[in-house]
Structures are given as C-alpha cells and as structure tokens.
Amino acid sequence: MSVLYLVVPMAVVIAGAALWAFIWAVRGGQFDDLDTPGVRAALDDDDAVRARR
Amino acid sequence: MVSEALQAGAVTPAASPSAAVSCAHCGLSTPASAAIVSALSAEPGQRSGLETGEAPAFCCNGCKAAWEIIHGCGLERYYRVRDAGGKPARGTGRRYEEMDDPTFASLYCRPAPGGLLSTELFLEGVHCAACVWLVEKLPAVVPGVVESRLDLRRGLVRVTWDGGTTTLSDAARALDRMGYVPHPGREASAREARRREDRAGIVRLGVAGACAGNVMLLAFALYSGTFDAMEPGYREFFRWLSMGIGVLSLAWPGRVFFKGAIAALRTRTPHLDLPIAVGLLAGAVWGVLNTIRGTGEIYFDSLSVLVFVLLVGRWVQRRQQRWASDSMELLYSLTPSSARVVSREGSTWSEARETPVEALAAGDVVEVRAGDSVPVDGVVLEGESSVDQSLLTGESRPIGVRHGERVAAGSVNLAGRLVVRVEAAGRETRVGRLMELVEDATRRRAPIVRLTDRIAGHFVVVMLALAAATALAWAWINPAEAIDHATALLIVTCPCALGLATPLAVTVAIGRAARAGVLIKGGDALQQLAMPGTMLLDKTGTLTRGAMTMVRWEGDRGLMPMVAAIESRSAHPVARALVAGCGSAGGNADGVEATETTGGGMVGQVGGVEVAIGSCAFVRARAVVEPEWVRDSERSMVADGLTPVLVAGNGRVEAVAGVGDPVRDDAGAMIAALRRAGWRVGILSGDHPSIVRAVAGALGIEPGLTWGGATPEEKVRIVREQKSRGRVVMVGDGVNDAAALASADVGIAVHGGAEASLAAADVYLREPGLGAIVSLTHAARGTMRVIYRNLAASLFYNVGAAALAMAGVITPLIAAILMPASSLTVLGSSLRQRRFGGS
Numbered sequence: 001m002s003v004l005y006l007v008v009p010m011a012v013v014i015a016g017a018a019l020w021a022f023i024w025a026v027r028g029g030q031f032d033d034l035d036t037p038g039v040r041a042a043l044d045d046d047d048a049v050r051a052r053r
Numbered sequence: 054m055v056s057e058a059l060q061a062g063a064v065t066p067a068a069s070p071s072a073a074v075s076c077a078h079c080g081l082s083t084p085a086s087a088a089i090v091s092a093l094s095a096e097p098g099q100r101s102g103l104e105t106g107e108a109p110a111f112c113c114n115g116c117k118a119a120w121e122i123i124h125g126c127g128l129e130r131y132y133r134v135r136d137a138g139g140k141p142a143r144g145t146g147r148r149y150e151e152m153d154d155p156t157f158a159s160l161y162c163r164p165a166p167g168g169l170l171s172t173e174l175f176l177e178g179v180h181c182a183a184c185v186w187l188v189e190k191l192p193a194v195v196p197g198v199v200e201s202r203l204d205l206r207r208g209l210v211r212v213t214w215d216g217g218t219t220t221l222s223d224a225a226r227a228l229d230r231m232g233y234v235p236h237p238g239r240e241a242s243a244r245e246a247r248r249r250e251d252r253a254g255i256v257r258l259g260v261a262g263a264c265a266g267n268v269m270l271l272a273f274a275l276y277s278g279t280f281d282a283m284e285p286g287y288r289e290f291f292r293w294l295s296m297g298i299g300v301l302s303l304a305w306p307g308r309v310f311f312k313g314a315i316a317a318l319r320t321r322t323p324h325l326d327l328p329i330a331v332g333l334l335a336g337a338v339w340g341v342l343n344t345i346r347g348t349g350e351i352y353f354d355s356l357s358v359l360v361f362v363l364l365v366g367r368w369v370q371r372r373q374q375r376w377a378s379d380s381m382e383l384l385y386s387l388t389p390s391s392a393r394v395v396s397r398e399g400s401t402w403s404e405a406r407e408t409p410v411e412a413l414a415a416g417d418v419v420e421v422r423a424g425d426s427v428p429v430d431g432v433v434l435e436g437e438s439s440v441d442q443s444l445l446t447g448e449s450r451p452i453g454v455r456h457g458e459r460v461a462a463g464s465v466n467l468a469g470r471l472v473v474r475v476e477a478a479g480r481e482t483r484v485g486r487l488m489e490l491v492e493d494a495t496r497r498r499a500p501i502v503r504l505t506d507r508i509a510g511h512f513v514v515v516m517l518a519l520a521a522a523t524a525l526a527w528a529w530i531n532p533a534e535a536i537d538h539a540t541a542l543l544i545v546t547c548p549c550a551l552g553l554a555t556p557l558a559v560t561v562a563i564g565r566a567a568r569a570g571v572l573i574k575g576g577d578a579l580q581q582l583a584m585p586g587t588m589l590l591d592k593t594g595t596l597t598r599g600a601m602t603m604v605r606w607e608g609d610r611g612l613m614p615m616v617a618a619i620e621s622r623s624a625h626p627v628a629r630a631l632v633a634g635c636g637s638a639g640g641n642a643d644g645v646e647a648t649e650t651t652g653g654g655m656v657g658q659v660g661g662v663e664v665a666i667g668s669c670a671f672v673r674a675r676a677v678v679e680p681e682w683v684r685d686s687e688r689s690m691v692a693d694g695l696t697p698v699l700v701a702g703n704g705r706v707e708a709v710a711g712v713g714d715p716v717r718d719d720a721g722a723m724i725a726a727l728r729r730a731g732w733r734v735g736i737l738s739g740d741h742p743s744i745v746r747a748v749a750g751a752l753g754i755e756p757g758l759t760w761g762g763a764t765p766e767e768k769v770r771i772v773r774e775q776k777s778r779g780r781v782v783m784v785g786d787g788v789n790d791a792a793a794l795a796s797a798d799v800g801i802a803v804h805g806g807a808e809a810s811l812a813a814a815d816v817y818l819r820e821p822g823l824g825a826i827v828s829l830t831h832a833a834r835g836t837m838r839v840i841y842r843n844l845a846a847s848l849f850y851n852v853g854a855a856a857l858a859m860a861g862v863i864t865p866l867i868a869a870i871l872m873p874a875s876s877l878t879v880l881g882s883s884l885r886q887r888r889f890g891g892s
C-alpha cells in the first residue's frame with residue numbers, strides 16, 4: 001500500500017496540469033463564446049472534406 | 054399607388070397559384086410575373102433552391118443582391134446548410150464611407166498582429182448556423198479581409214483586414230449586401246473589461262471545482278477510514294493533502310468572499326459575504342490547527358464544496374444578466390452614428406460624404422434626408438421640413454422648420470431634405486448634455502440593500518452568538534470539545550443555500566422574461582417591482598403610440614376619398630394620418646390635381662370640386678362659408694388634445710378632422726390592472742400641459758399625479774420628490790426621460806425608445822405595447838415568492854444543522870450531506886417557478 005505515497009501525489013500533479021491547461025484555455029479566449037464553435041465545427045468546407053478523402 | 058397596390062395584391066400565391074416561383078434566396082413564394090430574374094444562372098450540380106440551368110428568380114432586389122454575392126463567390130453551400138426557410142435579405146445599400154474615416158479608425162479599430170487592423174461590428178439578422186458559415190466566409194468575398202469570426206449569441210463579428218489592400222467599408226458593404234446590416238460596436242473598452250471579468254470568473258469556477266472534486270476524493274478515503282481502522286500514516290498523509298488543496302481553494306477562488314466581507318465591514322452595510330467569510334475562516338483556521346495537531350476534525354471537503362457551489366450560483370446569475378445587457382447594447386448600437394457631410398460648390402452642394410458623428414465640428418455642413426434623424430444641433434441653411442422632437446422634448450406635434458431656424462440633435466426629419474450648419478456636435482449638443490445628467494443620476498443612485506444581504510446582517514450576529522453559546526455550554530460540559538462544536542456550528546450554518554436562493558430564482562426569472570420580450574439588466578429591478586409604489590409614465594411614445602393618427606371626423610363623410618387622394622401627395626405626418634384615416638372609408642377619386650401650400654395645408658381639384666385641407670387659418674383664408682358647428686367641434690377637439698384640420702369644398706367648410714397621437718389600446722387596461730395591484734399611477738410628460746391633461750382625463754389619472762410641460766431636469770426633480778413617498782418606477786422612451794429613468798428606483802424603457810433611454814433603463818420592453826409592464830410586476834412578485842420560499846428552505850436547514858451542532862452530534866460527514874441537500878432543495882424550488890407573467 002505504500003505505493004499510495006507515490007500515486008496520490010502523481011494524481012495531484014496530473015490534476016494540477018489539467019487545471020493549468022484549463023486556465024490557459026480560458027485566458028486564450030476559448031470560453032468567451034460557448035455557442036458558435038459547436039456550430040462552426042458542424043459546417044466543414046466542401047473542399048476540406050474532399051481533400052481528406 | 055395603383056401599380057403598387059396591384060403588385061401587393063398579386064404577391065399572395067392564391068392570386069395566381071399556377072405561376073408561383075419561390076425566391077432563390079429566401080424561399081418566399083412569389084408569382085412569376087412579379088419575380089425579379091437574375092442574369093446569372095445556377096451552375097450544374099449546384100442546388101440553391103432551383104434546377105440546373107434555370108435562371109433564379111427573387112422576391113425582391115435585396116434577395117437578388119444577396120444571392121448574387123453568395124453565388125458569385127462560390128458559397129452556394131449556404132443554401133444547403135441553413136435552416137429551412139430563410140429571411141428576405143434587407144440590405145440598406147448604404148456605402149459605409151464613415152468607416153474609412155481616420156476618426157472612426159481611432160475610435161473603433163485596433164491594430165492586429167502582422168500590420169493588420171481589426172474591429173468589432175454588430176450584425177443585424179444573424180439567426181442560425183448557416184449565418185456563421187456565411188459571415189466567416191467574408192475573406193472569400195472581400196479580398197484583403199484576413200479573418201472574420203462571428204459570435205452567434207451576441208451577433209458580434211470581429212473582422213481583421215489588411216489596410217493596404219482593402220477598406221473596412223468594403224467589408225461592411227459586402228455584409229450589408231448579404232443581408233447582415235453592420236453597426237460599429239460601441240464601447241469596445243467596456244466590452245473588453247467585461248470579457249476579462251468573465252474570464253476571471255470562469256477560472257475561479259474551474260479552480261474551485263477542481264479543488265472541491267479532489268478534496269472530496271480524499272475525504273471519501275478518510276470517511277471510509279473512520280469505520281475501518283486506517284493506518285495512522287495514511288490518515289496523516291490524506292489530511293495534509295486535504296489541507297493543501299482546501300487552503301488553495303479558499304485562498305484563490307474563495308478570496309472573493311473575503312474581499313466582499315472586508316468591503317462590507319468597511320462600508321458598514323450587511324452583505325451575504327460576511328457570514329460566508331466567517332464560516333470559511335473559522336473552518337479553515339480550526340482545520341489547519343487540527344491537521345497540524347494530528348487530531349480532531351478537518352472540514353476542508355465541506356469548505357471547498359461550499360466555495361464551488363456559491364461561485365456556481367453567482368456565475369449563473371451573472372451570465373443571464375450579461376445576456377440581457379448584451380442584447381440591450383445591440384439595440385443601442387443600431388442607432389446611426391454617421392452624418393452626411395456636404396460642402397459648397399458654387400450655388401449648389403457637393404455630393405454627400407458619410408462621416409462619423411464624432412468627427413464633426415462646428416461650422417461643418419451636413420445633409421439630413423427625410424426620415425433620418427438629425428445628428429447635430431444646428432441651423433437650417435436650405436430646405437423646409439417638419440421635425441419630430443418627441444424623443445427630445447416629449448412634444449407629440451411635429452414642428453415646421455425652414456431657413457435660419459434651429460434643429461436639435463435627436464429629432465427626426467419628417468418631410469423634406471434639409472441642409473444644416475453644425476453649431477454643436479457630440480457632447481456639446483443638448484442631447485449630449487442630457488447624457489451627462491443621466492450619468493450624474495446614475496452615480497447618485499444609492500445601491501439597493503438586497504433582501505439576502507439584509508438577512509445576512511442578522512444571520513451573522515445570530516451565528517456568532519450561537520457559536521459563543523455552544524462554546525460556553527460545552528466548556529462547562531466537556532472543555533476539550535468546546536471549540537470543536539463551536540467551529541462545527543459556524544461551518545454547517547454557513548449560508549450556502551442562502552447564497553443560492555436569490556441568484557437561482559432571479560436567473561430563472563430573467564431568462565423567462567427575456568423569452569417574453571422583456572430584457573432585465575439586474576435582479577434588483579425585480580425586487581423593486583414586487584412591491585407596489587408610484588409608477589410614473591411618460592406620455593408620448595409610451596402611453597401613446599408616438600405617431601399621428603386621425604382620431605375623429607365630423608361633417609360630410611363623402612369628402613374622405615378626396616382628402617385621401619390629395620393628401621397622399623404629401624409626406625407630412627398629418628397628411629399621412631389623414632390618408633390612413635380617410636383611405637379606409639373606401640370610394641375612389643380620380644383626376645386629382647393637388648398643390649401643397651407651405652404654411653399649413655393643401656389645395657386640390659377633384660372632379661371639378663376645389664378642396665382645401667389644412668389648419669384653421671389656412672382653410673379660413675380660402676373658404677367663405679362656415680357653418681356654426683365648425684367652431685364648436687374645433688374647440689372640443691382642442692380641449693381633447695387633438696389638432697383640428699378643416700376641410701372645405703368649393704369655398705364652404707364641410708368637415709373637421711381631429712388629428713392627434715391617440716392613447717394605446719392597452720393603456721387603460723394596464724393602468725386599471727396596476728391600480729388594482731396597489732400602484733399609484735401618474736403621468737410625467739414634456740408635452741404641452743393641455744394635451745397631457747386631456748390624456749390623463751381620458752385614462753382617469755388624478756390631476757395631482759399629472760405633470761405636463763416638464764423639462765428633463767424637472768422630471769428628475771419630480772421623480773426625486775416622489776421617492777420620498779416610497780419607491781418610484783419611471784416608464785419612458787425618450788432622451789428627455791433618460792435622466793428620470795436613471796434616478797428612479799427602476800427605469801423601464803419601452804419599445805422604440807431613444808438610445809439614451811436604453812442606456813439609463815434597468816428594464817427594456819422589446820415588444821410594443823404596455824401589457825408587459827403588468828406581466829413584469831406579476832413576474833416580480835412571483836420571483837420574490839420563490840426567493841422567500843428558497844430563503845425559508847435554506848434557513849430551515851441551517852436551524853436544523855445549528856441544533857445538531859449545539860447538541861454536539863454533528864460530524865464532518867453529516868455536514869457534507871446537509872450542505873448539498875439544502876442546495877438541491879433550493880435549486881428545485883427555483884426551477885419550479887411559473888411562467889413569466891403568471892400570477
């Protein structure tokens with residue numbers, strides 16, 4: 001069970017990294033507009049679709 | 054007229070069902086004969102509502118222009134991805150030259166990386182996903198535009214362009230032609246500040262959520278360990294970790310509560326942050342001590358969850374209020390911000406150049422077309438017209454202006470083109486000075502002590518007293534546990550549900566109100582509207598429609614078609630009212646020859662009869678015979694606040710028409726409903742006292758609550774006077790009401806109001822009519838009922854928790870269960886609110 005002394009701090013560090021990523025995303029403006037990006041992704045360009053095939 | 058009527062009649066598909074085509078842009082069914090056909094044709098394989106090779110047809114030129122620009126740039130996909138059924142494109146065809154002016158650039162545009170420029174524009178008519186796609190394809194339409202990002206909810210587009218290859222006006226014209234009319238986004242710096250605030254709020258929310266989740270995980274382990282002997286080493290380890298995360302949560306996102314509490318102490322006003330901060334602080338201090346000592350309870354799980362839940366409540370309310378104020382800002386931006394500047398070229402004037410209003414200076418000359426609003430205070434150099442100053446002064450009757458006379462910014466030019474020399478622009482105008490009055494009134498408005506804050510003031514005292522009593526009692530029973538129990542009490546009574554009670558109820562109410570067409574900027578307005586007080590209504594544009602209408606006709610009705618035929622040659626508001634009023638009488642009048650005579654009337658020949666229509670002086674100068682009843686009906690119309698218009702046929706006065714600004718149909722019912730609810734209803738108008746008295750009489754408003762001829766400054770004074778008798782709600786639409794709106798407890802701006810009134814008001818009615826005010830008071834009462842219910846529920850939990858803590862039986866586990874339970878009760882109660890307006 002002594003592995004807990006290693007695993008739990010690791011979990012905390014990972015949570016901290018996730019939190020840092022979240023804050024980075026917010027400061028970059030990714031949460032300013034919560035409606036449009038979903039719509040934007042749904043409407044891919046024809047050309048882009050063709051290029052991928 | 055006739056051809057228009059024919060077309061209008063034929064547009065309905067029923068008239069010629071066999072030959073109907075649907076508009077290639079908006080899908081509106083249009084008869085083939087009336088449709089406009091494009092020179093371009095659809096390319097094979099493209100489906101834009103028509104078959105391959107077939108020439109597209111349109112319902113109007115707006116749609117044709119929009120289709121051609123979309124088609125010409127290879128963006129036909131728009132028609133496949135958009136929602137079924139578009140809207141006819143209503144571009145304005147403006148040139149947007151003012152957007153290229155250096156003054157505009159310095160006010161609205163900012164440099165972007167790479168030597169580019171960027172600005173934000175509000176767009177009208179953005180409604181679905183396809184709009185996002187189309188607007189963001191702007192770089193394909195206008196070379197030189199680098200990026201175009203649309204915020205669907207706000208209708209706000211950020212355009213980035215290369216100043217070397219294109220101009221902003223090109224982009225604006227393209228958007229306009231696609232049917233999205235652009236407006237400069239004002240107050241960019243305020244918007245930026247709010248965006249930063251919003252981001253900080255989301256960061257706090259995220260950090261608080263992450264902390265709460267992680268501490269809860271550790272707490273699970275610790276709680277399981279209580280029943281199932283846990284190795285002391287692990288227990289210590291988990292307690293120290295909980296403390297670390299808990300302290301982080303309190304010190305970072307939880308700091309807002311401590312800040313609020315300190316501000317409340319400094320200003321000596323009760324605030325909900327005070328009991329919250331006391332609970333958080335007590336829990337934190339005792340938890341840290343217990344962690345270091347290695348015995349006793351730690352409460353970091355409850356504290357972190359508390360911080361998170363309270364922040365969620367605040368964020369939700371803020372988001373809803375932000376939406377309402379964003380919508381009002383959009384309306385605010387719709388008001389024109391450009392003027393048409395001309396310069397002298399010999400005996401005539403040069404072509405007009407659109408210029409931002411901010412760039413105008415005294416001495417410039419501007420052109421004001423019929424239907425435009427006057428952008429500056431100035432003197433008329435050329436032209437003759439009548440102007441509607443109702444938004445500015447409250448006066449409902451249009452005023453004639455001619456060479457050498459003054460016009461004021463904010464008035465609307467009704468009839469003909471005017472050339473005006475600028476005397477004052479921007480803040481120097483009368484409107485600008487009125488705005489300073491509004492700002493002053495807003496500053497002087499005392500903040501309202503919210504219901505929860507008032508309760509919180511008592512709450513914190515009771516909480517501390519109970520904690521002290523617990524500590525004393527337990528010091529006598531078992532001194533070792535005294536502080537433990539007192540701390541437990543402070544934590545479990547921490548007003549978590551109390552903090553959610555108001556935000557949730559208010560958020561739900563504001564959301565429902567917005568769907569019913571009422572925008573509410575803040576929750577305070579709802580609290581103020583729940584209890585009856587004095588409601589002061591503006592007359593012109595609020596109680597009345599703000600447009601001239603023919604209300605009465607006395608005398609020979611046979612003349613009505615002739616009057617309609619003659620008056621249809623004029624654009625004067627009285628003439629339009631007569632056309633609308635007489636046109637419905639039916640009948641035909643052909644072979645009309647009409648001449649408009651300035652100075653109050655028109656003369657025309659219809660079927661050999663010479664008809665004179667106009668003011669009393671105008672017609673009396675042309676009519677010889679006048680029956681006796683004419684004087685009487687003229688007097689009675691003046692007494693009723695109407696403008697009498699005489700009609701003479703072949704030199705004999707035959708009829709008298711009464712033209713006025715009639716009271717809205719629903720005004721009487723609204724006032725009666727408000728009275729029943731206990732409101733004192735009054736009229737506060739800038740219009741002529743005799744007209745105001747007439748309206749007050751018709752609506753049964755007592756003379757003691759009727760004020761006419763009030764200047765904006767007097768309106769503020771009267772509102773302040775009435776405030777000494779209780780809360781005052783001001784309802785208005787004009788610039789002249791704005792300061793009064795700002796100084797009242799609640800200011801309500803009605804549909805179609807001036808931008809100044811929008812800036813000053815707390816509530817905006819998006820639909821015409823006054824019925825929404827009654828629904829609003831009902832909704833406010835309903836919301837307050839929900840708030841009371843929520844408060845009762847949360848206090849009930851707190852009393853129970855306090856009793857348990859005093860008895861010394863509370864454990865961190867019970868505290869961790871009680872707190873979400875009370876919050877969920879409040880959440881459920883808030884969502885169970887009835888529909889907006891239901892009583």
